Amino acid sequence: MGNISTNDIQSLIQLFEKSDWREMHLILGETDLFLSKDRNAQTQISLTTASPSVPAPSHRASVPATPVETPDPKPHGSKIPAGWTLVKAPSLGTFYRAPKPGAPMFTEIGAQVAADSELCLIEVMKLFTTLRAGTHGTIREIYAKDGELVEFDQPLFLIEPDA
């Protein structure tokens, strides 16, 4: 069996998180999974975990984006270059690129961002959560449209790190 499902990976990540291991490298058929608790781990594919849950709704909660580099580049089937950061939705909600209608967008393709730069708002029943970049770099892709429903774990932004 060479197939490994999202569920399997998720279970592995959970086991890994609970363990005191620092790294785990699993090659199974076509799948090559590398887990590390060290952000600077050197490898061709790295997958950092810790999916953030949206903090209990205070009026404008703020979550650091999870830097998730993934071997499964769902959006548009394009390959994610090694070291780039895919910022995913921390929860289902409505995606807003500006703080309010008519206001300038938080960011654009080609814009420079810092770790604390605001990227978008995710709204759930009138509660807004600010999503931040969590890393330094340049926005290379914005996958979701303003005002659209995004799902948990859906890729929203692709960031190329500063050289």
Next chain:
Amino acid sequence: MPDTAPPNGRLFVANRGEIALRAIRAAQALGMEAVLGVSVADRDGLGARTANRCVVLGPAQARDSYLNAGLIVHAAVSTGCTALHPGYGFLSERAELAELCAQEGITFVGPTPESIRQVGDKISARAMARAANVPMTSGTDAVEDVAHALKLAEEIGYPVITKASAGGGGRGMVVARNAEELAGAFDQAVTTAREAFGDGTLFIERYVEVARHIEVQVIGDGRGGVVHFGERDCSIQRRYQKMIEEAPAAILSPAVRARLHEAAVRLLASINYRNAGTVEFLYDTTTEEFFFMEVNARIQVEHPVSEAITGADLVQAQLRLATGAVKGFAQKDVHTAGHAIEARIIAEDPDRDFIPCPGRITRWDPPSGEGIRVDTAVESGTMIPPYYDSMIAKLIVHGNTRAEAIDRLAAALDDFTVEGIATNIPLLKVIVAHEDFRSNTINTRWLETVLLPAFRAEQGR
């Protein structure tokens, strides 16, 4: 903006597993579209593939997905849904979900928030039953402390049982045969209830020693019209969790059965109950008396046995009523035929004290044939996640008589192949083959006090 729902509407299904799949198919059969909200753990499941659309609500943990009412209603609104089915468990009996739906103009497929609150609080439910003149065990209102409990228990007479006002499932329930036992257990029961339900309020009832759990399936039209779909006997239980359910309750005489149905209908008619619900009773085999226990304001796991004997599709009936396709149902149109039994297939190992056994199902080969129905969302290759209830399927059989149904169930269990994880199927086979089950002389404590000790002895421990 969400696209427009089709003329018959679009249903948001706020649940998982077999009941989510059941609601999706019921909606589609009625010309509705179905949108399923899932956690990450269920994004590749059969429900996700069967729904017209599936949205990922949140991570595997139910707290941030299936138990987050705001997230669910936001998803329902954003996907253009017109109605929401809560299934059972999760948020199905939380008034908050029904209220949020109402606020957002989504039809909640279930009772009003007021009814959910009224029947959800056991003490107010008892008051409601008293007002409707439905028999109850002698019992109390909220008990203040140990001293108060002892005084009330003296009046009622031992044995007594403590119960949590805010919830069921056995938590906060302690049987006391005398004052010493009650004094010793009371504070712990308060703590357990508070931890489980956030409310430690207890009340006390007289404890019926040899009882059966018998419940009546009803549907109300919200205007005082209530129709019943017969009763079920759910006495095969472990730790207050049902394992086998039957319809009808063969133990009842026709006269008692008629009085039981009438009491359930009267009770829910008294609050203008809307949509599907179940009235649970304790039945004292020796005196042939029945006593009101509680109302479950939702469709129940075991509803298929009532469907099997009435020919009704209760989930479709819920949807038709909620969406206004029908105004109500008529008792004269409900007839029962034959006998049905449901066995819950759970991913727990009876050889290892029912330890949950999540994992990958490598082979799933359920039985099929005349009088056999299997409700499940499992297939070969399905991963049973560790985060949720361990029930993975329901096996329902129907026969002309109880004996025929039992024979069918035994044969169907022999034909049921599950590989990759442990299940309770070996235990179900032993129950179904047991003389007490065949002769219908069981009670709610039989599984734990008679069968399981024998089962363990046979397994050599």
